[in-house]
Amino acid sequence: xxxxxREIEAFLAAGPSPYRMNYPLSKASTFRIGGNAAFAxxxxxxxxxxxxxxxxRREKLYHxxxxxxxxxxxDDEGFDGMIILTxxxxxxxxxxxxxxxxxxxxxxxxxxxAEKNGLGGxxxxxxIPGTLGGAVYMNAGAYGGEMCCxxxxxxxxxxxxxxxxxxxxxxxxxGYRDSVFQHRDLIVxxxxxxxxRRERSLIRADMNDYMSRRREKQPLEFPSAGSTFKRFPxxxxxxxxxxxxxxxxxxxxxxxxxxxxxxxxxxxxxxxSDVKRLIEAVKDRIYRQNGIRIECEVRFIPSxxxxxxxxxxxxxxxxxxxxx
Numbered sequence: 580x581x582x583x584x585r586e587i588e589a590f591l592a593a594g595p596s597p598y599r600m601n602y603p604l605s606k607a608s609t610f611r612i613g614g615n616a617a618f619a620x621x622x623x624x625x626x627x628x629x630x631x632x633x634x635x636r637r638e639k640l641y642h643x644x645x646x647x648x649x650x651x652x653x654d655d656e657g658f659d660g661m662i663i664l665t666x667x668x669x670x671x672x673x674x675x676x677x678x679x680x681x682x683x684x685x686x687x688x689x690x691x692x693a694e695k696n697g698l699g700g701x702x703x704x705x706x707i708p709g710t711l712g713g714a715v716y717m718n719a720g721a722y723g724g725e726m727c728c729x730x731x732x733x734x735x736x737x738x739x740x741x742x743x744x745x746x747x748x749x750x751x752x753x754g755y756r757d758s759v760f761q762h763r764d765l766i767v768x769x770x771x772x773x774x775x776r777r778e779r780s781l782i783r784a785d786m787n788d789y790m791s792r793r794r795e796k797q798p799l800e801f802p803s804a805g806s807t808f809k810r811f812p813x814x815x816x817x818x819x820x821x822x823x824x825x826x827x828x829x830x831x832x833x834x835x836x837x838x839x840x841x842x843x844x845x846x847x848x849x850x851x852s853d854v855k856r857l858i859e860a861v862k863d864r865i866y867r868q869n870g871i872r873i874e875c876e877v878r879f880i881p882s883x884x885x886x887x888x889x890x891x892x893x894x895x896x897x898x899x900x901x902x903x
Contacts, residue, residue, distance in 0.1 A: 582640060582660070587618060590634060596622045604653040607645055607662065609708055611802040612851050613653025614882065616662040623667045625681075625736070625768050631663055632738040632766065643880055644766055646683060646710030650717060650804055655851045656882035665712055668768070673698070677731065678772045682712030686719070689772075690786060699777030700729050705786040706793045708805060712767040716760045717876070718753045722789050727753035731773040735765040743768070756809055756876060798836040801844035807858065808841055809874045816873050817841030823864050830857040843877075855879065 584600075591598040598620040604613030622628040628644075635642040641660030645651065665683035672679045673696040680689055690705040703724030707714065714726050715733055730753075733746045744765075752759040760767060793799060808816040820826070820840035828835045832849030835857065836842040843854060843861075858875055865873050 582617070582638075584617060587638075587640065587661070591618065591620060594627070594630070596620050596627045596631065602662065604648075604658060604662070607664065608648035608651055608653055608804075609802060610648075610652055610804050610845055610849075610854070612655075612845060612849055612854065614655055614657025616658040616660070618661045619664060620661060621664045621667050625668065628663065628665070628668065628766070628768070629736050629738075629741075629743075631661070632736065633741060635661055636738050641883060644712075646713040647685060647708055649708040649710075650713060650877060652804060652851050652854055652877050652879045654880060654882040658880065659883045665710065668712075670769075676774050676776060678774055679769065680711050680772075681769050682710060682715075682767045684711045685709075686711060686714055693772075693774055694779055694782040694786060697776055697779050697782070698774035699782050700724075700774040701772065702782055702785040702789060706790045711770055715751070715767050715770055716758060717756050718758050719756075722792075725753070727751070727758075729772045729774060731771045733770045734768040735760070736768055737765055739764060796839055798838040798842050798844050801836070801846065803836075803842050803844045804877045806841050807843040807875060807877055808861075809876050811871055811873050814869075814871070819865055819869060819871075819873070820861060823861075823868050825861055825864060828857070828861070830854075830860065833857045835861065851879070 588600065598618060600618055602616045602619035604616055605611045607619065620631055622631055642663060644663045644665060646665050668681035668683035670681045671684055671689065671692050676698060678693055678698060686704040686707045686709055689711060690701045693701045703720065703722045707719055707721060709719055715730065718726050720726065730748050730751065733751055734743065735746065736743050810816050817840045820835060825835050826840045827837045831853030832846045833853035834844050834846050836844045843857060862873055865871065
């Protein structure tokens, strides 16, 4: 679709949100992959975020809302539209056993803030590279904990109607790496977490233990999108991949980690095409060998279009929905 970039630039120049043109998406993704975005904007308030979303809706401008980019794969061709980065929406406030935070707060920072206030229950999130918005969207979890176990309320914005609202935990329809936000066009603005009083030394000990385990077992020395595949019921997906002899399997610059087979890593020069072809090859091998179809956690964001792929495909013309 053709966009008048001069008009878009004029709109952004007249507004309060910092922006850049031809922004390299490799800087906005933990995979360190992707071409350039026509526009990348950093709203400083929820009101600015809502204004940007309203503009995109009015102008039918392709857009995506991105947190830390830790669970996404950008297209090699870039992004012909507006990437909205939420990193400035990072307020945190503690009130009793409640912790309230903006969608752009990194999970590790949030877990550290909980520890600082003597609040336990978020230890599992220490070291997860995403933001609170993305964690709610995906119902992120690790080491026996999930966001659904600590979320009390979620504030959201509906770009279609211009309405803001609040969901209670039960309204979020949390499931395994799933939530209502993956099925409705609602943008997470903030969330409150219900935690419990706990000795800070015990919280810190658990956080350090989880971080130590991550460093020992996960390929943190390479760019990646974290755990690449969802767990198939009754199986450990990384073990299935390892048993299929795919540890170290490489396509271009993308590789199944030799340290943990559940991770696809960027060896330094991987393209999105490399990653997608590798993922398809792994899924095909597991299906042929075990008769089960494993699913991908990573969301592919094409350069043009309108809805994201939860299953990156080696060749596709589908497009991206707003993600965090």
